[in-house]
Amino acid sequence: MDGEIQALNELTQHTSKRPPPGGLSDLAFGSLAGMAGKVVEYPFDTVKVRLQTSSSQVFAGTLDCLRQTWTNEGFRGFYRGLTSPLAGAMAENAVAFYAYNQIQQLxxxxxxxxxxxxxxxxxxFMSGGVSGAICAFVISPVELVKCKLQVENVPGNAQQGGVRFKGPLSVVGHLLRTEGVAGLYRGIGPTVARETLGVGFWFGTYEMVCRELLRRKGKQAVDKDALGPGSIILAGGCAGIAYNVTSYPIDVVKSMIQTADVRSTEAQSGSPARKGGVVATARAVYSAGxxxxxxxxLGITLLRAFPANAAMFMTYEYLSRLVAR
Incomplete structure (x- = not known):
């Protein structure tokens, strides 16, 4: 065991023969990686948000949520509100990969x-955490819009005043009219906390798994070009699992805050979650279950995390290899 730890530590003193892309390459490749991952994960994300923000009286579990969504809304129901998060995922990942590499240079x-x-x-890990904190300010308004659209059609939910959103722009317009720009950043606190912790583990786990796979191949340098598709899929999938396992409770609080005015049980009362405080919302979640x-x-989230994040890292990694040729 000591020999394995020493070998892994030695690997951390080397870098890939292919330098990481910089500037526009990071932004472009990260954007395309985000798009690929979001298309794969979005139906799972819709189910996740609906389960997070609904009681067991609405959905008995993951399979029941899947059944009700399909019965009531069809295939399109799983992709309700996709436009906003698709653009957000492209922007978030572009910023994430760019910031991650730039922070390493600092x-x-x-x-x-x-x-x-x-x-x-x-x-x-630290570079990933800082890049995640930066990304939170890009993704927070996007997730706010996404969550409202995903939850609005859940049986029994209704926006205060009978407002029904027609799409992302409808949500944005309503928030600006009723709450101003600050309304777009409801839930920013838990979003920053989630992204700092989650993205730190996301990048850190990816690098750690890649290095371990390289060590098993007998490589003396951290050269990801030596890893095939299967290895990148494994490392990317593990990164997605690590992100969600570490940050999921924070994500639940964030989703509850962002959808409080859409969920009927909150919209009809001055409950702690409706008042919007992080501590009050966490207490309300704990009291409920x-x-x-x-x-x-979490189950449906982990199910989507592996393929979605594998797709993201595969896209970024192989685009980077093409440019390096």
Missing amino acids: IRRASATPSEVGLGLPHL GVPAFYRG
Whole structure:
């Protein structure tokens, strides 16, 4: 075991022979990776948000939510509100990959680490966490719009005043009229917390799994070009699992805050969740179902996490390889 740990630590002192893309390449490849992942994951995400924001009296579980969505809305119901998060995923991932690589360069300069020497895993986890905090300000308004559209059609839910949203622009217009720009950033606090923790583990886990797979291949340098599609799928899938397992309870609180005015039980009362505080909302979630309530919908989330994140990293990795040729 000590020998394996030493070998893995040695790998962290090397970097890929292919330098990471920079600038416009990061933005373009990250954008396309985000689009690929979002198309794969969105139906699962719709079920997740509906489970997170509904009681067991509305949906008995994942299969019941799937059945009701299909019966009441058909195939299109699973993709309700896709336009906004698709654009958001492209923007978020473009920023995430760009910021991730740029933060690594800042760390190199601050620590006088030459470009041919790889950063250690703690630095990579930290780079991912900082990039996640930055991304939160890009994705928060997008997720707010997405969650409202996903939850609005759940049986029994209705916007206060009888408002029915026609699409993303309808949601944005309503928020600007009733709450101003600040309304677009409802839930920004838990979003920042979720992205800082989750994206740190997302990038960190991806790098850690890649390095372990390279070590098993007997490679002496961290060269992702030596990894085939199966390895990238495994590393990307594990990254998605790590992101969701670590940040899911925060995501539940965030979703509850962002959909409080759409869910009938909250819209009709001055409940803690309706008032919008993070602590009050967390207490309301706990009171409703204890610790398990913070993990309602986790199963469907993990089911979508593996293929969606594998698709994202595969897209980014192979586009980067094409440019390096």
